[in-house]
Amino acid sequence: MALEDVTSMFDAPIPGESLTFELGSRPWQQAPQMSTVDEVIEYYMERMSTDDFMNQLMDVLELEVPITSIVNTMQLNSVMEGVHSVDVGVLISPLLVEMIMYMADMAKVDYVSGLEKPDTSDKLSPTKVAKMMNKFKQEVEDIDIEEEPSVETQETEEPKGLMARRT
């Protein structure tokens, strides 16, 4: 077993670690700050309408991160912070997906919605193509280009002897 594997094994939480904290000391163990769907929608719409959020979101979308993954992360994070409960988060997820798609359409940014069926064809993803291109470039740079010997034009000596044929 490699050393890296051993360290990652010990990085994991100890079984039962979550039970060592006092009950209710974590935000998600308390009553959520918002309990209705309308309150939560308003909360997200306020957050999503800021310029900072918009800029960060467009950057992430340009990296081809699926919208469903972004929304999942957003709502799980809010659950963790005790803003709303898990069920409200799951309920409003489709709305957030649609909202982000609308924002991306408005900003004319190409995005991966994550709603498409996984492509099983042999088509290469842009990331793989970029990786391969980088590797190819590196290989080309590593190759020492030998200078080709210049083709010297042989000068034909004109025969000078007595028996030489005159042209």
Added chain:
Amino acid sequence: MSREFNASLASYNKLLRTMEKLPEKNPVKNIGLLSPSRTKNATDKEDMSQPINRIIKHFNTIKNKRGELNGS
């Protein structure tokens, strides 16, 4: 990453399926002056008390806006 369960994706698909199952609103048949302009739907108020119906309403609004933006 792509193989793990995504709650948002499942929720989105589930919402679309729910919307497909919703009964379509019947068009008003009477055209007379005294006929009601809108058929009374006793379940309207009850529907809005359900969170999923409120979500569908918001969802449809945004979806229509997106459709308008994309010209479809």
